[in-house]
Amino acid sequence: MHPIPPGTRDVLPDEMRELRRLHLAMIEVFESRGYGEVSTPAIEYDAVLARGDGRTADSAYRFFDERGDLLALRSDMTIPIARLVASRYAGAEQPLRLCYLANAFRAVRPQRGQMREFAQAGVELIGAPAPDGTAEIVEVLEATLDAAGLDRAVIGLGDADLYRQLLNELGIEGEARDSILDRLAAHDLVGLEVELSALDGIGDEQVATCIALSQLRGGKEVLDEARSLGGAAVERATARLGETFEALEARGVADRVQIDLGLLRDLGYYSGAILEVYDPALGHVLGGGGRYDELLERFGVNLPAAGFALYLERVHVAQMEEESVGGGAR
Amino acid sequence: MSVAGMGQARGEGPLRLAVPRGALLGETLDALDAIGIDTSEVRGESRSLIFETEGLTLVTMRPSDVPTYVEAGAADVGITGKDVLLEQHDRVVYELLDLRFGRCRMVLAGRKGDQRLGESQRRLGMMRIATKYPRTAERHFEQTGRQVEVIDVKGSVELAPLIGLADGIVDLVATGRTLEENDLEVREEILECTARFVANRVAHKLRAREVDGLTGKLREGLAR
Numbered sequence: 001m002h003p004i005p006p007g008t009r010d011v012l013p014d015e016m017r018e019l020r021r022l023h024l025a026m027i028e029v030f031e032s033r034g035y036g037e038v039s040t041p042a043i044e045y046d047a048v049l050a051r052g053d054g055r056t057a058d059s060a061y062r063f064f065d066e067r068g069d070l071l072a073l074r075s076d077m078t079i080p081i082a083r084l085v086a087s088r089y090a091g092a093e094q095p096l097r098l099c100y101l102a103n104a105f106r107a108v109r110p111q112r113g114q115m116r117e118f119a120q121a122g123v124e125l126i127g128a129p130a131p132d133g134t135a136e137i138v139e140v141l142e143a144t145l146d147a148a149g150l151d152r153a154v155i156g157l158g159d160a161d162l163y164r165q166l167l168n169e170l171g172i173e174g175e176a177r178d179s180i181l182d183r184l185a186a187h188d189l190v191g192l193e194v195e196l197s198a199l200d201g202i203g204d205e206q207v208a209t210c211i212a213l214s215q216l217r218g219g220k221e222v223l224d225e226a227r228s229l230g231g232a233a234v235e236r237a238t239a240r241l242g243e244t245f246e247a248l249e250a251r252g253v254a255d256r257v258q259i260d261l262g263l264l265r266d267l268g269y270y271s272g273a274i275l276e277v278y279d280p281a282l283g284h285v286l287g288g289g290g291r292y293d294e295l296l297e298r299f300g301v302n303l304p305a306a307g308f309a310l311y312l313e314r315v316h317v318a319q320m321e322e323e324s325v326g327g328g329a330r
Numbered sequence: 331m332s333v334a335g336m337g338q339a340r341g342e343g344p345l346r347l348a349v350p351r352g353a354l355l356g357e358t359l360d361a362l363d364a365i366g367i368d369t370s371e372v373r374g375e376s377r378s379l380i381f382e383t384e385g386l387t388l389v390t391m392r393p394s395d396v397p398t399y400v401e402a403g404a405a406d407v408g409i410t411g412k413d414v415l416l417e418q419h420d421r422v423v424y425e426l427l428d429l430r431f432g433r434c435r436m437v438l439a440g441r442k443g444d445q446r447l448g449e450s451q452r453r454l455g456m457m458r459i460a461t462k463y464p465r466t467a468e469r470h471f472e473q474t475g476r477q478v479e480v481i482d483v484k485g486s487v488e489l490a491p492l493i494g495l496a497d498g499i500v501d502l503v504a505t506g507r508t509l510e511e512n513d514l515e516v517r518e519e520i521l522e523c524t525a526r527f528v529a530n531r532v533a534h535k536l537r538a539r540e541v542d543g544l545t546g547k548l549r550e551g552l553a554r
Binding site for chain 2: 109111154156186187188189190191215217218258260276278279280282283284285325
């Protein structure tokens, strides 16, 4: 046998046929809503990716070219598209609507639906601010899920700035702050309680608030529950979420959206609204996205932006699982 | 009970709770009894692995398999030891509650009156440590700035220093009797472990009410 690297795989015709059908259905949704498909190189200069996000652009796969420049395999498409917009669309009419289906690379533990080389299908909406730009993204996302046959899928809506601002408000900085954000992202509530309690100047009530906040998820009513926990950071985040939710209602796409104050994305470029996609037939997240209003500025153009990406292979797994649920339990 | 329709696909029916067999089983079942879940069938002689109770499906498995099942969503929630979670820290599960039972310590132990740990460290630059928790052990020694050769063993780890496979062991200790019987003693405490209640990431979002309800009842059970 001739091996291939761990986390990569060959795709044979039966699967390829289904993936292609899925891909075409998604791209058709994107194109019908005015999103033009783009393609960018799989390899970029490491320094360019790092400009987008110092931490996660820490690509798992880096190497030198013949001139000694450091190259990296991209770990998502948002940063390459930010670069593309800044260099190819300077001064273009806004908003810009772009979409892609592309492979990206991450050093994950390989398992079904999670390989180190994986395909993402997504859109980027550049130059459309919150909340309406966010609502448009959610609308496209829902249409995409419908086109894939995942009509039970749910979209989680959270706020990327909530905990950064809350921890500022509590005066938690530096390493302690990073560590607590990591605990929150991992939903390690036991560790979170231990670490928060150990900090000077943090009382039991603040610990309880932080934990309770991270567990608030559901309909619009959770915004009131959050507000009752108090604090300026919570007030601002719930105001932003409330505006976004109203914009979703105005477009009639709020039904499948779950407000989630415990949501954190591990990518550093998000700000404001963040999204995650779940299907009851699959234990893993199908994809995600959100606003990245400050990312384009790092490439020299100051434009608000938002987008989402779905993991093509996971959507495919969920499709198959939904079919078996449909044939059995329902 | 029907096993049909028990594939990976979920989203309907009662929540599935992964229950650890072995040392944690008794106290896990006690905790479930305390919140009104009938565990008599699990306690019986049955060889079944899956038990239906009122509003909850109990799935019994090795504690070290709990994160695997919960991460994949084959079980929605589960109970296992912190030692298991630390050893498999790259498995994505939400750790919702410290259940406070099954308390034990992860320790570094060596033979009584034996200087091999120190000698190896000083003269050879690294200790040889046998353990069933290679990643936890490696992390501990890395954080404390010492070089070790970690030897991964599956069976009775106490054997390793007795017949010269390793200078010491990293293992879980509840009462300390096994160490005592094998002429070993605790040299360092690494951490304390208890049972934890964990949830699958998607189940935590999509079945929020049920997961929160169970978490709340377990928390109240602890307070009693």
